[in-house]
Amino acid sequence: MDQKYHPRKIETRWQSTWEETKAYAVQADPAREKxxxxxxxxxxxxxxxxxxxxxxxxxxxxxxxxxxxxxxxxxxxxxxxxxxxxxxxxxxxxxxxxxxxxxxxxxxxxxxxxxxxxxxxxREITTCTPDYYRWEQWLFIKMYEKDMVYRKESYVNWCDRCQTVLANEQVEAGDCWRCGDAVRQKKLWQWFFRITDYAEDLLEYCDRLEGWPERVTTMQKNWIGKSTGAEIEFPVAGTDEVIRVFTTRPDTIYGATFMCLAPEHPLVKKLSAGKAQQEAVDQFVERMSKESNVDRVQDNQEKEGVFIGAWCKNPVNDRKMPIYIANFALMEYGTGAVMSVPAHDQRDFEFAKKYGLDIIVVIQPEGADEKDIARSEAYTGDGVMVNSEDFSGMANTAGKSAVIDYFEKHGIGTRSVNYRIRDWGISRQRYWGAPIPIIHCDKCGTVPVSEKDLPVVLPEEADLMEGGKSPLGVLDSFVNVPCPACGAPGRRETDTMDTFxxxxxxxxxxxxxxxxxxxxxxxxxxxxxxxxxxxxxxxxxxxxxxxxxxxxxxxxxxxxxxxxxxxxxxxxQGMVCKETVRCETHGYLYPEETQYRGEIPHCAKCGSPAEVGRVEKMSKSKKNVIDPNALVENYGADTVRLFCLFAAPPERDLEWSEQGVEGSFRFLNRIWRLYYRWIDRLGKTKPYTGEPSSLPDHARELYIKTHQTIKKVTDDIEQRFHFNTAISAVMELSNQLNVIEPEQEDPSIDGVMRFALDSIAVLLSPIVPHITEQIWEAMGNESGTLCRRQWPPYRDDALSSDTRVIVVQVNGKLRGRFEIDANADDAAIKARALDDPNVVRFIEDKEIKKVIVVKNKLVNIVL
RNA sequence: GCCUGGGUGGCGGAAUAGGUAGACGCAAGGGACUUAAAAUCCCUUGAGGCAUGUCCUCGUACGAGUUCGAUUCUCGUCCCAGGCACCA
Structure with missing residues (x-):
């Protein structure tokens, strides 16, 4: 064993050993638990x-x-x-x-x-190899056969910079999740996976994913966005047409005073044709089509719309309701039509105020005056139904169901569920992706490639054009193939699949x-x-x-x-963050562009003082990044691993600290020296594994501490993945070992010392596998066996010492402490507590009302 | 606005069934070793007080409550982070 810890030397050695012996290769083995x-x-x-x-x-x-x-x-x-x-x-x-x-x-x-x-x-997988995407294409065809894939022309999220379509999930606050450019709407033929078929099942199982963080399942639930309510049919006056709407508030049906359609709604053209309003409607539709959905749905966008010159009838009371098109009505949600109840929906309220439409209160909160409701804003809470014919006087919560029953009885509407989630659009107009295994034929339509012709290999010729357009469309050798169904000339699909x-x-x-x-x-x-x-x-x-x-x-x-x-x-796991440093003239600075003069960072380019900004997620744009390779080079992989685990529990953000890394490195050096000090003496000693009672006092104390540490590390890893506290526990043990000088100890400690040292190596081995394997070997164990060793059990009879520290409180305030035999009874503990000199100061001349004794922990004297 | 988390020393973080708040580490200060420095080792370190102690008071965002006892449970308020958001 070298006197000094040389991480790179050790790590290179063990890494090549593991590689040569395929130490971590596994095979399915039904006899073993996986x-x-x-x-x-x-x-x-x-x-x-x-x-x-x-x-x-x-x-x-x-x-x-x-x-x-x-x-x-x-x-x-x-x-x-x-x-x-x-x-x-x-x-x-x-x-x-x-x-x-x-x-x-x-x-x-x-x-x-x-x-x-x-x-x-x-088992390494590379998804861009034909061996891999071949099976993706196979699965695509199976899904196509099961009608789980379909093609439709629709408005899609389009990113000009990436020159491709984005799924809804890939649009963040109106911008592309990857490049951050604004996303606009474009009408294209696209392939979709019917993820909506599974909306209910995906939602239902969210609550059964007990091993998942709640915030993740909550986010998924929000994304799926289930709402329950009713679908209702409103006949259009003077025609055979009906407008179907989805609403979560059937209880407000008697307050519906107008109808809003999405500009793209198929009835808009039909109903406005030939009316005086036609031109205004066309203009509005035209204007909306130029605005992306995202813009239309921007924060606090003013509600606006146009009357289309037609009316529909409220099916419960035949009230004549003017039909509008409105910017806030979205074709993609529900049926693309909104039954507007201005008294009880904020958007409808604003719209009604702007265009002077009737506002009828139909829900009244307990004790409120009808005149005060819906004056300055809509009332969206619960209450009693009013102005609702036979339903008046009913609680609206019960009314929801009762009204739908009424709809169903009279053929007006039905119970209905709506989801926010849309089908997953997977077409990408790009080159570097898995080709969609479909051939277009003028006669047969879209025909899947036959299984025997898989994979459809992505051609290597890739004349990528500026702007990123896919070259597949112009590659005749790729595009031109016979139709697998009829043999006539066909054209290959040139879209590739979303990399998700x-x-x-x-x-x-x-x-x-x-x-x-x-x-x-x-x-x-x-x-x-x-x-x-x-x-x-x-x-x-x-x-x-x-x-x-x-x-x-x-x-x-x-x-x-x-x-x-x-x-x-x-x-x-949380993000890795670091403070940012900014120079007034040169902007954000990389750590290597920052020079510290004392506490104050200076810009290496111009020498002027730089400003230390907030701690943020490491990113190239903020330049607050560090290079893992340089760290491994300087400190070794074990130090980097140790710091990543020690600085914070895994689910929390980790703030990077160069000094913290130094601290981790120092700890490994201390461990190394600890072993070095004992190696000559203990190289041939067998670890003591017997019962604690036969050990001399100071050896027993160390033995107990070691078993406590094993338990603590096991529990921290097993139950919570809290490696930071597991590492702390080992640090405590090693601190205790560090103060033991070999020269001052007689051989009675050797077996326990060996056990403690072995335990440290085993407990740390998952965290810092190289240094531990090295010291394991140096201590005379079989080379390279540590990583295959059994995780150590702890002895229950070695978890607690023979004495306990009991603290004494008076009225809940800490006033004293004493050590007492572990099996002392309550009476003895109580007596000692009442006898404690500092405690006596607080209780003398006072009447003791109650004494609470908590086993092995404390005594509280209540005055 | 809605939904999740979270707020503890100078800093990262402990306290796992309501029972010693601040483990472990970093930083800082003091000391030892050294010609000197680095490295290493030892001591101090939540705030305040004086009677310097096995001392007292305060202290886990803020305000109440339950309890012998609350960082932990309940209610209310404030702040921070993430997600969703004209979704009918």
Whole structure:
């Protein structure tokens, strides 16, 4: 054992050992209990960043821990390799997206290996390979056959910068989730997955995902957005047409005074044709079509609309209601028509005020005067129904159901449920994605590619044009194929699939990554799935996690898997943050562009003092990033791993601190020196594992502390993944060991000392696997066996010492403490408490009302 | 506006069934070793008070409440972060 700790030397050695011996390769083994641990695979953007390091370190600790607990652990890694950055980078650097992607993968794979993660690299998946997307195309065809995929022309979210369509989930506050540019509406033919078919099931199971953070399931519930109410038919006066509306407030039907249609509603043209209002209507529709949905639905956008020159009748009382088109009515939600009740809906209220429409109060809160309701704003709360014929006097909560019963009895409307979630649009007008396996034929329409012709390989020729248009459309050799159904000349679909499709089933592919006869081997999936613990960023709370749940249901209903939920437990780790530094002239500064003069940072470019800004998520734009490779180079992977775990519990944000990293490095150095001090003496000593009672006092104390530490670390990892407190516990133990000088101890301590030192190595091994493996070997254990060692049990009879510290309170205030034999009875404890000199000061001359004795903890004397 | 989290020393964070608030680490200050520095080791460190103690008072965003006892439970208020938002 070297006297000094040389992390890089040790880490290189163990990493190559693990690689050569395939130490973490696994096979399905029905005789053993499995544990599938998965971290969200990365997009190969170029380099590993610190967020990856944190995510994968958390996962690696759990994987190593579970392995030591005897589980057969599947812990794979791969690459979410299709996507637009590859294409953009290819255009910018005049290279090919494939080349850019594969080069990045090579770099990032090396970086991951430098961190010592225990992946089964034999199972590596790269989603842009035909071996992988072949099965995605196969699944697409199966879904097509089951009518789970369809094509329609619709308005879609379009990003001009990315030159492609975005799913609703991929639009953030009106901007593209990837590049941040404004999204506009464009009418296009698109492929869709019928995720809405599963809206109810996905929603219902949200409450059964007990291993998921509540905020994630809440976000999914909000996204699915279920509302219950009624669908009602309003006849249009003087025609045979009816307008169908969805409402969550059937109880306000008697207050409906006008109707609002979305500008795109099919009846708008028909009903306004030939009317005096036609021109105004056409103008309004034209104007709305130029505004994106997102703009139309912007914050506090003024409500506006146009009367279309037609009326409909309220089916419950034949009231004549003017029909408007309104900017706030959206064709995509419900039926595209709103029954407007201005007294009880804020939008309708504002609209009615602006256009002088009738406002009728039909819900009255307890004790309120009807005249005071809906004067300055709509009343949206509960109350008693009024002005509602036979329903007047009924509580509106009960009225909702009663009114729908009435509708159903008279054929006016029915009970109905609406969801906010839309079908998942997956067409992307880009090159670097999985081709959609469809051929367009003039005679047969859209025809799926036959299974034997899969994969539809993405052609290599890629003359990517500025602006990112897909080259597939102009590649005759790709486009021109015969129709699989009739043989006539056909044209291939040139859209590629959304990259979220690849990540919706990769976790199943990991179970049998090389299977070339099926999407996966049923036995392998049956054994490994579902994922026992999934770990990743909360930014995927809706998109990736919802899509994956949907895909798993599709596979379930095809009989390919026997479970509906892919991820039993989910951990969403917090972001890695760091303070930002800004120079007045040079803007944000990278850490290496910042020079510290004392406490004050200065700009390295101009030398003027720089301003320290708030702590924010690490990002290139804020330049508050750090390079994991440089850290590994300076301190070693173990230090980086240790700091990522120690600085904060996993689900919380982590504030990066260079001094904190130093502290972690110092701790590992202390551990190294601790072993170095004892190695000659204890190299051949057997660890003591017997009962504590036969040990001399100070050895017993150490023995107990060690067992307490084992229990603490086990519980912290097992129950809560709170590695920070687990590490603290080991630090406490090592602090205690550090003050023991070998020269001053007689051999009676040796067995316990050896046990304590061995325990530290084992307990820390999932966290810092390299240094622990090295000291394990140096202490005379068989080389390389630590990572396969059993997780240590603790002795229940060695968890508590023979004495207890009891604290004494007087009226709940701490007044004294004493040590007493652990099996002293309440009377003895009480007597000691009343006898304590400081306690006596507070209780003398006073009457004691009550004495509360809490076993092993405290005495409270109530005066 | 609605829905989730969260607010504890100079800082990151502990306190896992209502029972010693501040574990562990960082930073800071003092000391030892050294020609010196680095490294290492030791001590101090929530605020305030004096009688300097096995001392007292205050203290977990703020205000109430339940309790012998509340960082922990209940109600109300404020602030921060994330998500959703003309969804009929």
């Amino acid at each position: 544990y599938y641990l998965l971290e969200m695979f990365p997009y190969p953007s170029g380099r590993i960043h610190i967020g990856h390091v944190r995510n994968y370190t958390i996962g690696d600790v759990v994987a190593r821990y579970k392995r030591m607990c005897g589980y057969n652990v599947l812990h794979p890694m791969g690459w979410d390799a299709f996507g637009m950055p590859a294409e953009n980078a290819a255009i910018a650097n005049n290279t090919h997206p494939a080349r850019w992607t594969y080069e990045n993968i090579a770099v990032m794979r090396r970086e991951l290996k430098l961190l010592g993660f225990s992946y089964d690299w034999d 499709v690849e990540s919706s089933w990769y976790f199943e592919r990991y179970c049998s990554p090389d299977c070339d006869t099926a999407i996966f081997e049923p036995g392998a999936v049956k054994y490994w799935m579902p994922v026992d613990q999934y770990i990743g960023g909360v930014e995927h709370a809706v998109m990736h996690l919802l899509y994956s749940r949907y895909f798993t249901r599709v596979l379930h209903d095809m009989g390919l898997v026997d479970f509906k939920e892919p991820f039993t437990r989910l951990l969403t």
